[in-house]
Amino acid sequence: MRIDTGRVHLPLGPHGHAQLRRARNVRMTGIEGVTWITVDGQSADVILGPGESFVVPNDEIVVAVAMQGRSMIEIEGGSGTVRSSSTLARVASRARSGRPYPGNS
Numbered sequence: 470m471r472i473d474t475g476r477v478h479l480p481l482g483p484h485g486h487a488q489l490r491r492a493r494n495v496r497m498t499g500i501e502g503v504t505w506i507t508v509d510g511q512s513a514d515v516i517l518g519p520g521e522s523f524v525v526p527n528d529e530i531v532v533a534v535a536m537q538g539r540s541m542i543e544i545e546g547g548s549g550t551v552r553s554s555s556t557l558a559r560v561a562s563r564a565r566s567g568r569p570y571p572g573n574s
Contacts, residue, residue: 475545475546476543476544476545477543477544477545478500478541478542478543479533479541479542479543479544480539480540480541481502481504481533481534481535481539481540481541481542482535482539483535483538483539484534484535485534485535485539486532486533486534486535487532487533488530488531488532488533489525489530489531489532489533489544490528490530490531491528492525492528492531492544493525493526493527493528494524494525494546495524495525495531495544495545495546496522496523496524496525496543496544496545496546497517497522497523497524497525497531497533497542497543497544497545498517498520498521498522498523498542498543498545499517499518499519499520499521499522499540499541499542500519500540500541500542500543501519501539501540501541502519502535502536502537502538502539502540502541503516503517503518503535503536503537503540504516504517504533504534504535504536504540504542505517505533505534505536506523506531506532506533507531507532507534508525508526508527508529508530508531509529509530509531510527510529511526511527511529516536517542
């Protein structure tokens, strides 16, 4: 699925994950819970807590994984392809239409 919006909140269920492609310069911000971020080709991973941000440095595959239960991240800027084990299709559809997703404020 291609996401082409300014800002999307992406909920990740327990041990849920999302995979982003072509996400260079996308800002990922922790909204709730703890999210583990790994970027293909980078030697260090990133752990995001609420309020912490990370900017994707390249167009390699990015994987975000919920740790310690559920988490939510905000994806801002750019456009790219996202695949998720969570309910991403409904989130992206609502984001494009301007409708809030239940549980997101």
